Amino acid sequence: MEHLELAAPGLLLRPWRDADARAVHDALGDPDIARWNPQGGPVDAASALRWVRRRADWSAGDHVSLAVTGPDGGALLGSVSLHQIHGENAAMGYWVVPGARGRGVATRAVDRLSRWAFDELGLHRIELCHATANPASCRVAERAGYRAEGTLRESFRYGDGRRHDEHLHARLATDR
Numbered sequence: 001m002e003h004l005e006l007a008a009p010g011l012l013l014r015p016w017r018d019a020d021a022r023a024v025h026d027a028l029g030d031p032d033i034a035r036w037n038p039q040g041g042p043v044d045a046a047s048a049l050r051w052v053r054r055r056a057d058w059s060a061g062d063h064v065s066l067a068v069t070g071p072d073g074g075a076l077l078g079s080v081s082l083h084q085i086h087g088e089n090a091a092m093g094y095w096v097v098p099g100a101r102g103r104g105v106a107t108r109a110v111d112r113l114s115r116w117a118f119d120e121l122g123l124h125r126i127e128l129c130h131a132t133a134n135p136a137s138c139r140v141a142e143r144a145g146y147r148a149e150g151t152l153r154e155s156f157r158y159g160d161g162r163r164h165d166e167h168l169h170a171r172l173a174t175d176r
């Protein structure tokens with residue numbers, strides 16, 4: 001399963017490889033990704049490689065993660081992951097590199113991984129949280145079929161050091 005590849009329109013979701021570490025280093029240094037996908041410390045070449053290897057290793061059973069690329073599997077466009085997999089539940093996470101934003105990359109990747117997880121992992125509910133101050137992520141959630149369920153107050157400390165309110169969204173296997 002760790003060699004899984006998923007095709008989506010104009011995209012390939014493929015396994016992480018060591019050669020992605022440099023692009024991941026650059027991506028995690030982007031101010032928006034550093035703010036909304038904080039890593040809990042500074043990112044250097046070594047930690048970027050550890051990041052890639054951790055995500056490529058699904059053996060713990062608690063996460064799955066794929067690199068998002070163009071159809072040729074080449075240059076990195078983004079990341080899409082399911083975390084906290086337990087029973088029939090999981091949480092969705094993602095980012096897209098600055099040069100690939102605004103073209104539906106995140107929406108298509110999130111939708112594709114969600115459908116695979118419902119069909120092949122037997123998940124029933126996937127949650128997606130984003131800061132209320134991150135409207136682009138709210139649009140991704142809505143367009144990928146994750147309905148808004150409410151607002152969580154000061155629920156997570158983001159990369160700017162502040163605890164932010166978050167919207168909780170979720171998609172169910174039974175949603176159309």
Ligand SMILES: CC(C)(COP(=O)(O)OP(=O)(O)OC[C@H]1O[C@@H](n2cnc3c(N)ncnc32)[C@H](O)[C@@H]1OP(=O)(O)O)[C@@H](O)C(=O)NCCC(=O)NCCS
Nearest residue numbers: 032036095096101102103104105106107130135136137139
């Ligand atoms: C959020 C993010 C993943 C979106 O990726 P993307 O591939 O550009 O997303 P899509 O193109 O699929 O959709 C983006 C949507 O947000 C909208 N959007 C973009 N910037 C926006 C803004 N400042 N305010 C409101 N909407 C915005 C776009 O118009 C689009 O919606 P539309 O298709 O209805 O027009 C990307 O911007 C990113 O990586 N940001 C930094 C890290 C991050 O936020 N990660 C998610 C943490 S929950």
